[in-house]
Amino acid sequence: MATGYCTLEDVRRALRKAQLPGDVSQDKQIAVDAIAAETEPLEKSLKRHWYAPTGSDILSEATDIDIPTEPKSRDDEEDIPTGGAHLVGEPATPKTWQDDYTRIELARRDAESTTELLVRDSDGGYTDWVASNDYDGGPWPGALGQDYVLRVNNGGWTHLYLDTTNFLKEDADEDDEYYLDSFSNAVYVTFDYGHEGIPRNVRRAVALRAGAELVEEAVISIPENATLYNVETKADEMRTKANELLEVYL
Structure with a gap:
């Protein structure tokens, strides 16, 4: 399976909070790919790696994606x-x-x-x-x-x-x-x-970025320009929030 710093449930929560659509339920693999695509660049840009120790809550929640468990x-x-x-x-x-x-x-x-x-x-x-x-x-x-x-x-x-x-x-x-x-x-x-434990900030940031990616793919099926603009604006807001969450690691 692909590897990532958050779960599908993290992405679902991010989309629900923003009241946005996405492909998490319709096609899990699309969401998994989005998480993996956001995880590797994050590690390289911050020059950091996080991993979850045995017994972490994130491991029991991650049924469709691998969470790093070692340095x-x-x-x-x-x-x-x-x-x-x-x-x-x-x-x-x-x-x-x-x-x-x-x-x-x-x-x-x-x-x-x-x-x-x-x-x-x-x-x-x-x-x-x-x-x-x-x-x-x-x-x-x-x-x-x-x-x-x-x-x-x-x-x-x-x-x-x-x-x-x-x-x-x-x-x-x-x-x-x-x-x-x-x-x-x-x-x-x-x-x-590696840092033992995946901080909540990192989980949320990856989920927000992955969710924004899913949203931008979903807007193709939305015909009304006003709705399309609103969704794209929210996707941008999700990425902005993700950047804010990661500032502490710069």
């Missing part, structure tokens, strides 16, 4: 951020936050764990800092002071901190000489991400 996994190629402009012929140096840590912002919010962390070595190869016994790390704040730290702020934005002292040459002097010739594509990170 997602993602792997990305990342650059190590460097300071501003540097002279030609002189290598860049890592940009640091909080003492010796350099910070990488991950492409998805609400990261739960790092399952693989490939970091370039001095010989040009890569070492998995997660699997290696030579490196330690984990979530904030327990891992603070270790080789890597995964931190999620109050807005869900996730940063991966790497201790830049691991990039120093063994014979580095006081000027901190780094063995990396380039910090581009120096890190490959695989992580699990």
Whole structure:
């Protein structure tokens, strides 16, 4: 089945409240497709994923659509951020936050764990800092002071901190000489991400957007221009309300 952040009942409620027609009862698959079509773009635009834990009410109500029940996994190629402009012929140096840590912002919010962390070595190869016994790390704040730290702020934005002292040459002097010739594509990170629980705001927003889509398809069969205008106006109002509900996640 298709996957979505709301149920058909959520869409029915949204349409009933707006006193609008739709295809929820006539053809469930049309409504399911509308929900799925609104769910994926929402996740990508907000860079977030929500999932329902076992026993959630939404799961018992979702008989015609799959509700996510677990985190997602993602792997990305990342650059190590460097300071501003540097002279030609002189290598860049890592940009640091909080003492010796350099910070990488991950492409998805609400990261739960790092399952693989490939970091370039001095010989040009890569070492998995997660699997290696030579490196330690984990979530904030327990891992603070270790080789890597995964931190999620109050807005869900996730940063991966790497201790830049691991990039120093063994014979580095006081000027901190780094063995990396380039910090581009120096890190490959695989992580699990997601927020446990699908907020009511998200459910309503997806239902409103899906309902508006159904309404616009239904108006084709309405002959009176006045009624058609009224329905299209309400569909626009539903999308506006959905946007308002999602503002808190921007």
